Amino acid sequence: MKSDITLRYQGKTLIIDTKYYGQTMQTNSLFNSRTLHSHNMYQIFTYVKNMDFARSGNVSGLLLYAKTDEDIVPDNDYIISGNRISVKTLDLNTDFSNISKQLNAIVEKLLI
Numbered sequence: 001m002k003s004d005i006t007l008r009y010q011g012k013t014l015i016i017d018t019k020y021y022g023q024t025m026q027t028n029s030l031f032n033s034r035t036l037h038s039h040n041m042y043q044i045f046t047y048v049k050n051m052d053f054a055r056s057g058n059v060s061g062l063l064l065y066a067k068t069d070e071d072i073v074p075d076n077d078y079i080i081s082g083n084r085i086s087v088k089t090l091d092l093n094t095d096f097s098n099i100s101k102q103l104n105a106i107v108e109k110l111l112i
Contacts, residue, residue, distance in 0.1 A: 003047045007111060013059045014111045015047045020066040024074060024089065034072050036063075036087060048083045060084040060110055067091040086110055 005016040017040070025034040044061040052059035060083060065074055067089045074087040088106050092099060 001043070001046065003044075006051075007107065009111050011058055012111055013051060014062060014107065015044065015051060015059065016062045016064055017044050017047065018064045018066075022068065024065045024068050024070055025072055036074060036076075041085070041087075044085055045080060045083075048085065049081065052083055055082060057082045060086065062106070062110060063087045064106070065089050067093070084110065 003015045004018045007014045007016070019037075019040055021037070026037050027034055040063050044063050048059050048061040063074075063086070065087070067073065073089045075089060076087045078085045078087075086106075090099065090102055090106075
């Protein structure tokens, strides 16, 4: 397994794994609910824990989804076993300067 992007800044590491689905959220018809794809959460968690072998908490993970036309857009932050795991959505249906602004805002919040 290999993550898509790894950023390092002043002793902190952010591991980014990008995803695209026609539907970002999965549907649980039994409970009539929408949830994140659990295998994606396990994947990013594994990347983070393998990188943070010293258990410093200075390694974070980001699941970055391409925005779809769904009403529900993932925008969550979690602390799991001492590490921050975030799930964000990126609107790619815009010019590059806006995409760049979105990415910079996400990374600044998580890494700086």
